[in-house]
Amino acid sequence: MPDPMYRQIAEDLRQKIESGVLGRGTQLPTELELREEYDASRTTIRDAIRLLITRGLVETRAGQGTFVVEQIDPFVIIVKPETGFGLGESAGYAADVTAGSRRPRVSMPRVEVQQATGVIASELLLADGSVVVSRHQQRFIDDTPWSLQTSFYPMSLVEQGATHILQAVDMPNGVVSYLAEVLGVKQVGWRDKITVRTPEVNETGFFKILEDGRIPVFETFRTSFDESGTPLRVTITVYPADRNQFVVSFGDVPASASA
């Protein structure tokens, strides 16, 4: 038994794309033309194209047509000790991006005092509903939206004297070094949890990606610890998965030389 017609059409178009007959960025025939070419209804043609869309091969632009997607030059997020120890918020994370001609930029933080939800509370080893300080920032590279980041700090840090984290001001040297100065608290390690999920509505808006969940987002949970093993903060960062990749190195590794 053969595949349904819309799958056959999608497969035929896929081969034309991957074989290079339809190059990157070129326009596909219009739905009307494909309708005649394959002798199918417009519904069936649209089902075929939808399959190619969810596979990430083509994109449609209302009023223009259907196009083979261009390859995106990805941002590379380097995860390694040197970029993290002693560096904080903006400084540390901006340095994560591979150099090139790319200019990172960070928005002013939005600071809130709120109650810790389940995951935040458990990561910080606090009781559910404990008060925490959240600092939220939007981060750009070359003025294109790159990531959304929120850090959560236990309120006890403020009570101990680190009052500046309540101010909506970017800390050039990072919050971690500020904590070291004021409280003598040192970050000695962290744990990153990297997952993938469909984007929330506010995220699709910021990243300007389609809000139907076709493009997933990376979500990283970074829990930082001080010398006594107490969680210092939890940082949640969200990146669109279509333009980002992570690089993790261990041991002696020569400088990167590959794409």
Next chain:
Amino acid sequence: MPDPMYRQIAEDLRQKIESGVLGRGTQLPTELELREEYDASRTTIRDAIRLLITRGLVETRAGQGTFVVEQIDPFVIIVKPETGFGLGESAGYAADVTAGSRRPRVSMPRVEVQQATGVIASELLLADGSVVVSRHQQRFIDDTPWSLQTSFYPMSLVEQGATHILQAVDMPNGVVSYLAEVLGVKQVGWRDKITVRTPEVNETGFFKILEDGRIPVFETFRTSFDESGTPLRVTITVYPADRNQFVVSFGDVPASASA
């Protein structure tokens, strides 16, 4: 101007799901019932449901109905030095999985001698078209498909005497320790590149996920280096993103205590 009707319907259903009115695993009203409830055509109802499907909230089963997806207890892939140094292929990677009651299993490797393609060649610092040995394995946890893994080794290792990597036999102590024994070559570090993409057809088949690309896959490139900084091997591993997450630790981090 309000959103189109199918989006409003999808939004209404989404709220019912996330608020708990429609619990995990419960069945949604049938398309016919939804048609009457929202006074829309079946096409519009199906468009709304399709939106929820690509967002990963519901799934349809022909002949049964539409159901709210169950939450999956994810596999946690630990990326840290202790699991990698001195351990190899099967041993090292099996240990990546958090303990619990989960039993990892690895298929017999499929060994091939082939020419290195672009990425493989450049990662191994070989000329394009150089001969390499590939060892491909399917990996399971509790008999559910977990990941597909292919390692590429330069043919020069075989010529220097490491002929066992040509045999289609699992190496319980790992290929890396075998190379250390036979050739005295030690793996001193590695670099992981973690990306997300839509699955290939053979991958959807193995993982038993829908082949329309709704569920993305993690793809990790691990390049391992010896003491002289020469790439020893490249390992490509593919995991379905709906049931896996990565944990990366640096520095002093207490044993995990969180979900």
Next chain:
DNA sequence: GGGTATTTGTCCGTATGTATT
């Protein structure tokens, strides 16, 4: 700026096939 043609987006109706119970 405005109007028109083109192209995709939304929505309707209907019929038949296929999987499951």
Next chain:
DNA sequence: AAATACATACGGACAAATACC
């Protein structure tokens, strides 16, 4: 075997976005 529910496919109509003159 029959009923149910989703899957596929056809047809048509109008709206919205875009490009071009």
